[in-house]
Amino acid sequence: GQQLNQSPQSMFIQEGEDVSMNCTSSSIFNTWLWYKQDPGEGPVLLIALYKAGELTSNGRLTAQFGITRKDSFLNISASIPSDVGIYFCAGPPSGTYKYIFGTGTRLKVLA
Amino acid sequence: EAQVTQNPRYLITVTGKKLTVTCSQNMNHEYMSWYRQDPGLGLRQIYYSMNVEVTDKGDVPEGYKVSRKEKRNFPLILESPSPNQTSLYFCASSLVASGGTDTQYFGPGTRLTVL
Numbered sequence: 568g569q570q571l572n573q574s575p576q577s578m579f580i581q582e583g584e585d586v587s588m589n590c591t592s593s594s595i596f597n598t599w600l601w602y603k604q605d606p607g608e609g610p611v612l613l614i615a616l617y618k619a620g621e622l623t624s625n626g627r628l629t630a631q632f633g634i635t636r637k638d639s640f641l642n643i644s645a646s647i648p649s650d651v652g653i654y655f656c657a658g659p660p661s662g663t664y665k666y667i668f669g670t671g672t673r674l675k676v677l678a
Numbered sequence: 679e680a681q682v683t684q685n686p687r688y689l690i691t692v693t694g695k696k697l698t699v700t701c702s703q704n705m706n707h708e709y710m711s712w713y714r715q716d717p718g719l720g721l722r723q724i725y726y727s728m729n730v731e732v733t734d735k736g737d738v739p740e741g742y743k744v745s746r747k748e749k750r751n752f753p754l755i756l757e758s759p760s761p762n763q764t765s766l767y768f769c770a771s772s773l774v775a776s777g778g779t780d781t782q783y784f785g786p787g788t789r790l791t792v793l
Contacts, residue, residue, distance in 0.1 A: 570720065600781075609682075609768050609784030610721070655720060664728060665736055666711060666782070668721040 571656055571669035579675045586643040588672040590656030599632050599639040602655045604671075610655055614641070636661075646676050680705045682785035684769050690791045691759055699754045699788050701769030709772045710752040711736070711782065712744065714765040721768065727752055759792040766790075 573590045580586055590599070598617055602610035614625050616632035616639060623630055627644045639656055656669040682703045691697055703710065711726040713736075723736030727746040741763055743755040752771075756763060766789050770782040 570722075573720075607787075609770075609787055611784070612781050615781060657721075664709075664726065664734070666713075666723050666726070667737070668713070668723075670718065670720040 571658075571667055573654075573656055573669035573672050575672060576670070577673040577675070579677060580646055582646060582648060582676055582678050584646055586646055586650070586674060587640065588642075588654060589638060589640045590669050591638045592660070592667075593637070595636045595661040596639075596658040597636070597661050598658045599630070600657045601628075601630050601639070601641050602657060602668075604653045604655065606652070613654075643674075646674075648676050648678055650674060651676050680783070682769055682771055682783050684767075684785040684788050686788060687786060688789050690793065692793050693760055694758050697756050697759060697790075699756075699767060699769075699790070701752045701754065701785060702750050703752075703769075703771040703783070704750065705771065705773070705783070706749065707771035707783075708749070708774050709782075710746065711770045712742070712752070712754045713768045713770065714738065714763075715768060715787075716765050724754070724767075759790075761792050764790060764792045 571590050571592050600615050601613045604610045614630040619636050621632040629642045631640045653671045653673050655671050685700045708729045712724040713721040715721045722738045724742050725744040727733045768787050769785040772782045
């Protein structure tokens with residue numbers, strides 16, 4: 568089945584650093600969603616993007632819907648220890664009602 | 679409190695013994711979905727339902743069945759579980775399937791082990 572490619576797969580960063588991760592697809596998406604999963608929990612929505620080129624922020628998080636509609640980016644500024652977790656991109660490919668998730672970026676923050 | 683609940687949270691069973699994992703949401707959502715999560719593979723959609731009596735296959739439907747007789751419930755059925763179905767399962771729901779209100783809310787997960 569189709570999957571979204573996320574990079575990097577994992578990151579170790581120092582507290583206070585900025586983080587960037589991206590997600591790419593071979594097909595067009597009309598919606599891009601970014602989720603965070605804490606250990607032992609289900610994913611929780613961070614940011615939703617609905618238009619090509621859209622840039623949306625949620626506190627220290629900023630996400631962008633790529634112009635080609637085949638990619639999206641998530642940035643976290645001034646990371647803190649509670650940012651630790653797995654970040655997933657997701658969305659329904661254009662013309663479908665299925666949901667495809669990326670393989671995830673595992674973030675570890677060193678205090 | 680708005681939530682998606684799943685039961686059981688943990689289950690160990692043996693190959694071939696039929697089981698059902700229940701999922702219920704109290705938000706009057708139309709869209710419900712089941713995912714499995716395996717290390718390195720992210721979440722993969724098993725089945726989804728657009729509304730009562732409307733279900734469709736996701737990316738990995740083999741070996742699973744679902745039903746949507748009521749809006750709030752979406753059980754996942756494994757008629758004859760096999761070890762390769764050992765995984766972490768999540769149920770999710772959203773108001774509608776798409777169109778700007780498709781934020782999915784996830785349940786707490788069910789960890790299934792098939793021996």
